[in-house]
Amino acid sequence: MEPARTRIAPSPTGDPHVGTAYQAIFDKAFAEKTGGQFILRIEDTDQVRSRPEYELKIINCLKWLKLDWDEGPDIGGPYAPYRQSERTEIYREHIKILLEKGFAYYCFCTADELEHLRQEQKIAKLPPGYFGEYSPCRKLTEDEVRSKIKAGIPYVIRLKVPIDEGEVSFFDSIRKKQLVKKFKEIDDQVLLKSDGFPTYHLANVVDDYLMKINTVIRGEEWIPSTFKHVLIYQGFGWKLPQFYHLALLRNPDSQKSKISKRKNPVSLEWFRAAGYSPEILVNYLALMAYSLPEGIERFSFSELVNSFNPDRLSAAGPAFDFVKLDSFNTEYLSHTDTVSFRKHLKERLDYLEEYLGEDLFKQMMERFKPLSQEVGYWTDFFFKTKLQYNREDIEGIKPLSITDVKTFSEILNKWLKEKGSLFENLPVIPEEIITEAGKENMNPGIFAVYKAINNIVNDTDFHGSLLKRNFPDTFKEKIPKTAFMILRISCTGSKTSLPLWESLHRLGYYRVIARLDEFIQFTSSLIRK
RNA sequence: GUCCCCAUCGUCUAGCCUGGUCUAGGACACAGGCCUUUCACGCCUGCGACGCGGGUUCAAAUCCCGCUGGGGGCACCA
Structure with missing residues (x-):
C-alpha cells in the first residue's frame, strides 16, 4: 500500500467530540500501517463560532487518547500553517484560479433574496439550491460584476456547477462502489464567504491538496458535499484522494439517530473525567467500524495497526453501547496491575479539577470530610448515563x-x-443468651453475633492469621448462617463488601465490638417501634 | 418533500466480494449453574438474528430487482 497521508480536521466550535476520536483512530491507524503521516488541521473558518480554547481542548483530548499526529498547529510541519484562519491568503489565490477558469462566480444576493428564491423553488417543487436559471448572478457580465465590487456591494463566490445533464462521481472505498450525483442536484455552493473566509468546502479541498492528503477519512454526513468537492478538484485539475466515509456513531435508542449531546454524553472530556481508560475508549471506538479478522475484540492500538486493513471498515451505522464500553473498562481496570491502576486513578483525579472547575472542585473537597469517602461519591451524578429516581x-x-x-x-x-x-429469619438463640441480654431492648440475632465474637476472642487470637485467612470452626458451629450477613452489615455498613474476615482483621477487635454495640442499639430502636 | 447511504441475535459484529463446509460463530447484556459464609472476578450452560417479497441457481445470509425500515444531506456551520 502506498503511504497514506491522512488528516483529522476538527472545527474548534465546541467540546471535543467522541466522533473526532473515532475518526482519528482510523486516520492514524491508516497512516501508521502504510508508513505515511497523520496530520491535525484546525478548521477554524467560522469566525463566529471558533474559539481558541476549543482548539486546546481538542489537542489535549486527542493526546490523552494517545492519538497524536505527525504534523499539526502545535508542532508545525512541512505544510504549515495548520490552522485555516492563518491560510486565508492561500484560499484567495486559489479562488482566483477557479474564477479565471470559469468554475466559480461572484454572487451579490442578499440573505433575503436567497430566502425568497428557496420559497419559489419550494412552490415549484424543485430541490432547493442556488443554480441554473435561479441564479441571476451567474448571468452577470464581467463589467457588471466589476462595477458592483467597486460600489462596495458585499459578495460571496460560488461554485459554478455545470447546468447540463451530466453528473459527478467518486469511488467510496468503504462502500466499495462509485457514488454518483447529477449536476442538477447540486447547488452552487458558497466557496468564499463575504467576510473573505473560505467555507469548509473550499478550504478543505485546497488544504488537502496542498498538504498532499491522499486518503480522506471522515463521517458519511459528508457524502453529499463530496460531489461538490470533486467538482472543485476537477476545476483545479487535481487528482482525487481516496475517500473513506465512516458510518456515523448512533444513539443507542431505538431510533439510532446520529449520536447527539441531547441524548448522550459525546464530549471526550466527559469520558476522561468519568474515568474511562483511554486505551479502552480507543479500543471500543475502533470496534464501532472495524473488526479484526480473528474476531478478537480486545486489542491495543498497535495491535489494531498491525492487522489494519481498510477493506474491513464497515458501512453500517453502529449504536454506541455504553453498557459494553463499561464492561470493557471494568474488565480492564480489574485485571490490570496495581501500578497502572493507581496511575489511572491518579490521572483521573488530577483531571477532575479541570473538568469540574475550581469552584465545583472545592465544593466537592468541602464535602470530602470523611477521608474514607471516595471521590465518586460526590461526583457520580455527573457520570451516570441513567439516573435512578427514588x-x-x-x-x-x-x-x-x-x-x-x-x-x-x-x-x-x-x-x-x-x-x-x-431480621425476619432470626436464628434460634439459646434461652440463656436472650435472658442475659435482657429481653426487652436487645436484638437476639445481633447479640448472638456479639457474643460469639467475644467467645472467639477468648478462644483464639483475633489479630492472628486464623481470622485473617480461615474461618474458625468454633465460630462456625456457634453461629447460624444468617448471622454472617448481620456481622457484615454491622461492621461494613453494607450487604456487599470485601471479604469479611480480612476486613474484620483490618478493623481490629475493638472497632468490631464497638460497631456491633452500635448496631445492636440501632436495630433495637427500630424493632421497638 | 427531495437526493443519497445502510440493513445478520436487544446491542457490536464474523460470514457475503470468491454461492454449498452456516441446523449462522464470537462479544456485551440477560437467565440458570459452578466457585465463593456477601459482592465482584473466573468458569459452564441457556436465551437470542440472516427485515419482507420476487427472481438467478441443483443450491442464497451470501448474486440481482422491488418493497419496507432506519439513517444522513439539502446554510455565507463544519
Missing part, C-alpha cells in the same frame, strides 16, 4: 402541608419496617 426523593420535594406530613411519616414508617424485616 419515590422518597420525589415525595420529599413536595411543599409541606398537614396531609403531606402525614404521607411523609407513613412512608417513613414503611421504610423502617422494611429495614426491620432484614
Whole structure:
C-alpha cells in the first residue's frame, strides 16, 4: 500500500467530540500501517463560532487518547500553517484560479433574496439550491460584476456547477462502489464567504491538496458535499484522494439517530473525567467500524495497526453501547496491575479539577470530610448515563402541608419496617443468651453475633492469621448462617463488601465490638417501634 | 418533500466480494449453574438474528430487482 497521508480536521466550535476520536483512530491507524503521516488541521473558518480554547481542548483530548499526529498547529510541519484562519491568503489565490477558469462566480444576493428564491423553488417543487436559471448572478457580465465590487456591494463566490445533464462521481472505498450525483442536484455552493473566509468546502479541498492528503477519512454526513468537492478538484485539475466515509456513531435508542449531546454524553472530556481508560475508549471506538479478522475484540492500538486493513471498515451505522464500553473498562481496570491502576486513578483525579472547575472542585473537597469517602461519591451524578429516581426523593420535594406530613411519616414508617424485616429469619438463640441480654431492648440475632465474637476472642487470637485467612470452626458451629450477613452489615455498613474476615482483621477487635454495640442499639430502636 | 447511504441475535459484529463446509460463530447484556459464609472476578450452560417479497441457481445470509425500515444531506456551520 502506498503511504497514506491522512488528516483529522476538527472545527474548534465546541467540546471535543467522541466522533473526532473515532475518526482519528482510523486516520492514524491508516497512516501508521502504510508508513505515511497523520496530520491535525484546525478548521477554524467560522469566525463566529471558533474559539481558541476549543482548539486546546481538542489537542489535549486527542493526546490523552494517545492519538497524536505527525504534523499539526502545535508542532508545525512541512505544510504549515495548520490552522485555516492563518491560510486565508492561500484560499484567495486559489479562488482566483477557479474564477479565471470559469468554475466559480461572484454572487451579490442578499440573505433575503436567497430566502425568497428557496420559497419559489419550494412552490415549484424543485430541490432547493442556488443554480441554473435561479441564479441571476451567474448571468452577470464581467463589467457588471466589476462595477458592483467597486460600489462596495458585499459578495460571496460560488461554485459554478455545470447546468447540463451530466453528473459527478467518486469511488467510496468503504462502500466499495462509485457514488454518483447529477449536476442538477447540486447547488452552487458558497466557496468564499463575504467576510473573505473560505467555507469548509473550499478550504478543505485546497488544504488537502496542498498538504498532499491522499486518503480522506471522515463521517458519511459528508457524502453529499463530496460531489461538490470533486467538482472543485476537477476545476483545479487535481487528482482525487481516496475517500473513506465512516458510518456515523448512533444513539443507542431505538431510533439510532446520529449520536447527539441531547441524548448522550459525546464530549471526550466527559469520558476522561468519568474515568474511562483511554486505551479502552480507543479500543471500543475502533470496534464501532472495524473488526479484526480473528474476531478478537480486545486489542491495543498497535495491535489494531498491525492487522489494519481498510477493506474491513464497515458501512453500517453502529449504536454506541455504553453498557459494553463499561464492561470493557471494568474488565480492564480489574485485571490490570496495581501500578497502572493507581496511575489511572491518579490521572483521573488530577483531571477532575479541570473538568469540574475550581469552584465545583472545592465544593466537592468541602464535602470530602470523611477521608474514607471516595471521590465518586460526590461526583457520580455527573457520570451516570441513567439516573435512578427514588419515590422518597420525589415525595420529599413536595411543599409541606398537614396531609403531606402525614404521607411523609407513613412512608417513613414503611421504610423502617422494611429495614426491620432484614431480621425476619432470626436464628434460634439459646434461652440463656436472650435472658442475659435482657429481653426487652436487645436484638437476639445481633447479640448472638456479639457474643460469639467475644467467645472467639477468648478462644483464639483475633489479630492472628486464623481470622485473617480461615474461618474458625468454633465460630462456625456457634453461629447460624444468617448471622454472617448481620456481622457484615454491622461492621461494613453494607450487604456487599470485601471479604469479611480480612476486613474484620483490618478493623481490629475493638472497632468490631464497638460497631456491633452500635448496631445492636440501632436495630433495637427500630424493632421497638 | 427531495437526493443519497445502510440493513445478520436487544446491542457490536464474523460470514457475503470468491454461492454449498452456516441446523449462522464470537462479544456485551440477560437467565440458570459452578466457585465463593456477601459482592465482584473466573468458569459452564441457556436465551437470542440472516427485515419482507420476487427472481438467478441443483443450491442464497451470501448474486440481482422491488418493497419496507432506519439513517444522513439539502446554510455565507463544519
